[in-house]
Amino acid sequence: MLDQSEFAFNELRHLVTDRAIEGETMLLNMGPQHPSTHGVLRLLLELDGEVVVNCFPDIGFLHTGIEKNMEAKSYEKAAVMTDRLDYLNNLGNNLVYCMAIEKLAELDVPIRAQAIRVILTELQRIASHLVWLGTHTLDLAAISMFWYTFRERELILDINEMVSGQRMMTTYFRPGGLWRDVPVEFEDAVRDFIRIFPKRITEYEAMLNENPIFLERTKGIGVIKPEDAIHWGVTGPMLRASGVDFDLRKVDPYMGYEQYEFDVPTHTDSDTYARYLVRVEEMRQSLRIVEQALDKLPYGPVRSNNRKYVPPPRSELGTSMEAVIHHFKLWTDGFEMPEGSVYAAAESPRGVLGVYLESDGSTKPHRVHWRTPSFDNLQMLPVLAKGHLVADLVALVGTTDFVLGDIDR
Amino acid sequence: MGIEQKAGDLGAVTMRLEQAVNWARTYAMWPMLFGLACCAIEMMAGQAAKHDMSRFGMELMRATPRQSDLMIISGRVTRKMAPVLRLLYDQMPDPKWVVSMGDCASCGGIFNNYAIVQGVDEIMPVDVYVAGCPPRPEALVHGILTLHEKVRGEKIKTWA
Amino acid sequence: MENELQNIVSVLVERFDVEPKEFRGQTSLIVSPEKIFEVCQSLRDEHGFTWLEVLTAVDYWPQQEPRFHVIYFLYSIDKSMRMGLRVPLPSVSPTLPTLVELFANANWRERELWDMFGIHFDGHPDLRRILMPHDWQGHPLRKDYPLGYEEVQFTFNAEEIDRDKPYAKE
Structure with missing residues (x-):
């Protein structure tokens, strides 16, 4: 060696x-x-x-070969790999993948499934920002934040576990809807979280907003001009903290985001502190979306009725031979997709997460490409780091908020 | 035992050297501060408020291999990372233990492909495997306790 | 908005002889490899597509001519429009001009394509492998590259596989 x-x-x-x-x-x-x-x-x-x-x-120390491996699996089985890409935004990855399949197959998603998807991805966004806040401040020598943020993150993971049985890698969103409906306790758990969490955000802000050490380490560090940010393809809170009001949930709404009222926080200081403010405000806005979605959560089915792509419900399997055969076919071979290629994108906690899906008409994808936000955000790091101290580089790495699984795929 | 009865109450405890060393090693294990992928987040959750691994003498994560004696492989090991990982393992002073956390580290998990090492035991000896994708923090704690059990049973012949 | 996109497409068709396609509401242009730089420059400077959203490729092996399609998605933040570009490339020495001057983030994305597909980019400042180790052989995302599947251990074959497994020593 x-x-x-x-x-x-x-x-x-x-x-x-x-x-x-x-x-x-x-x-x-x-x-x-x-x-x-x-x-x-x-x-x-x-x-x-x-x-x-x-x-x-x-980079590449975590290159997992997910894009290649997905080509060897049927569409529905490949969905489990999407969780492991950006492992702080598991449900968001599921969502984009399902959106691409639904776009290509022209599958409809019931409105109840859409609303639950919105609730869970927004909770996931909060969880991701909490991990970011904890680790970022940990790097800046404020260890207590880490204990606080991980305490709240457990509440969200408990909700994940309640609906899917898994804490992180849920694969809860399936093409055409959800794996199954949420349990009855779901609404209370989310309401509890909505009640508790705003106070906790205030607590974080009380600890950091005027903390002289934190201000010293973040103010004026790593300023990105808006035109530079676009030139480097930076997205998400990094772009919005540079004053560009760009959020796919607003400009190109998916999953019924147009019916919810929320603001897109932006800031014009473009430094590390501005990015902190934007992300904290995003948690508040996510909470607003969750509350609205929960208030008008409609009743009805949670999975599409299109039997070409969606297996028959459990209740039919006991009485109908055709349903059993159909179920068996869907789980052994998978469904055949129409030929063609689509691109679907959504706003992940880190920026624009897109998936390019190409089908050759068989049961396995011909090509899946993940357009991951961290990949572009990290590219900007050398530009930001130039001329700063090594200690500031640590702050810059934290503020970029990348996930290596997202970069290396 | 037996000397206590003869010597009276001297305020001393006697035990075999083997037991004493193993006991000391068990409750002052310093894991390496080092995460690879998804499991690292669950490892952090295991360290944090709710699961609190420091109950088992694990609160001191060391960022350098030279000060740590437990390596928790938390996540998938790629072919590019494998030489680095082995280098870190070689830099750790004896005695050292390895916990392979999660399916990917233990056997490749769902990623059976060109980029992932199919089990970290191909590059270093592993003491405890923790199953799960990712394992819950409780599962990691159980893995650590299993390792403690193993350390308590170590023989003086193997390390002296 | 739809009309505006149609106008841009017709301008480009006239100027660069590209072939427009539409699928599931997404407009893409098929561009020849020589013209990709000019088309992107025109889209960026004249039509406001300032953000390179996606740069990837698809391998159609065993088909030889064209074997690869390189795919670009450009996005206009002002007009919220997305434009797809597809560039067919042959099997033997696939080469494209680099777009690093137009979009800075093309740098790593082109390196990724070199690493994964072996597509060469002329004029790229630093075309090295990015994800795989620097001494890796082959380009993993090509269709003729094996997935590298290892046999899974079950009860009936566990001993047999265990015997050949390269376990590490102390």
């Missing part, structure tokens, strides 16, 4: 400046095992003293 320093250097030698070759600046390897890289990201840093001259992210 190569010595780690040699391994770090030879591969990226052509990228660093001449000063590094002469030994004037220092090359430092950060990661793949580093507490503040949020996973297995490797950064090669060129440092002049403590100032970052150059920063080269090296």
Whole structure:
């Protein structure tokens, strides 16, 4: 095995400046095992003293081959892989994948299923932001936030477990609707959460908003101009904190988002602190959406009636031979999709999450491509890091809020 | 035992050296602060308020392999990550233990493909496997307790 | 909005001889590899498609001509419109001009295509593997690349597989 320093250097030698070759600046390897890289990201840093001259992210340490592996599975079985992509936004990944299938197959989704999808993805957004807030502040030396945010996250995971039996990898959204209806206790659990959570957000803000250490570490760090953000393809809260009012839930509503009233928080300071404010405000807006969706949660079926794609209900299996055969066919072979390609996108906690799905008419997808927000957001990191101190780089890594599973796929 | 009765109440406890060392090792295990994928989030949840792994002497996560003696492989191990992981393992001082957390680390899980190492036991010896995708924090705690059991049964011959 | 997209499409058809297609409400243009840079430049500068949303490829192996389709989705944030572009590429030395000058995020996405499909991008500043290890052989997302499936252990074959499994030593 190569010595780690040699391994770090030879591969990226052509990228660093001449000063590094002469030994004037220092090359430092950060990661793949580093507490503040949020996973297995490797950064090669060129440092002049403590100032970052150059920063080269090296990704792929979590490349799972999900896109290739999905091509070997039938459409419905491939859905379990989508959970493991962006593992803080599992339901959001399910949602986009199901949206792509529904678009290609022209499947209808019952309104009750749509409303439950909205509730659960918005809760997932809150859970994701909570993990972000906990780990980001942990990197900035505020460990207590971590205990608070993970306490609230457990409430959301309990709701996930209640509806699907799993805490994280639920695969609860299926093409054409949901796996099954939510249990009766669901509404009370969500109402409890809506009641508890606003106070908790106030608690977080009381701890951070005027905390001098936090302000010192975040204000004026990593300013992104709006035109730069678009040029680099940055999306999500990072883009909105630069003053660009772009949210797919507003501009291209899906799953009935047009019927809910909510604001898209933006900020014009474009720094790390602005991104913190935007994300915290997003949690509040998500809560508003959840409350409205719960108030007018309609009754009815939760899965499409299109028997070409959706297996017959359990109750029919006992009485109808055709239903048994049909069920068996759908679970062994899967359904055949029309030929063609579609692109579906939704707003994940990190930005625009899209899936490009191409079908050749068989039961397995010909190509699934995930357009993941973290991939583009991380690309901007070297631009942001230039000229900042190493300690600020930690803040920048945190504020980018990437998930390595989302980047490497 | 037996010396207590003869020596009277001296305020001393006697036990075999083997037991004493194993007991000490069990309750001061320092895991490495290191996460790979989805399971890392559940590991963090295990550390956090509700599940609180520090009840078992695990509150001190060390960011460097040279100060840690337990490695929790939390997540899928890719072919690109495998050499790095082995390097980290080699840098840990003896005695060291490895917990393979989750299906992906234990056997490849649902990812049976070109990029994923089919079981982390191909690159390092594993002491405890924790099943689940991802395992609940309780399952991880159970895995840790199983490891404690194993450590308590270690023989002086193997480490002295 | 629909009309505006139609206008842009007809302008591009006239200027660059592209072939428009529509499927499930999504307009895409089939563009030849030589013209992709100009088409993207025109879309970005004249029609406001400033954001490169998707850059990916599809392999149609064993079909040889064209074997690959490189797919672009450009988005206009001002007009909320999405435009798809498809570029057919041959099996032998598939090459495209780079779009890094137009869209900065094309950098990593093109590297990913090189890594996964072996599509070369002319003029790219740093075309290396991005996801796979730098000494990896082959391009995994090509259809002729095996998935790399390992046999799963069950009770009846566990011992047999266990014997050949390369377990690590201390």
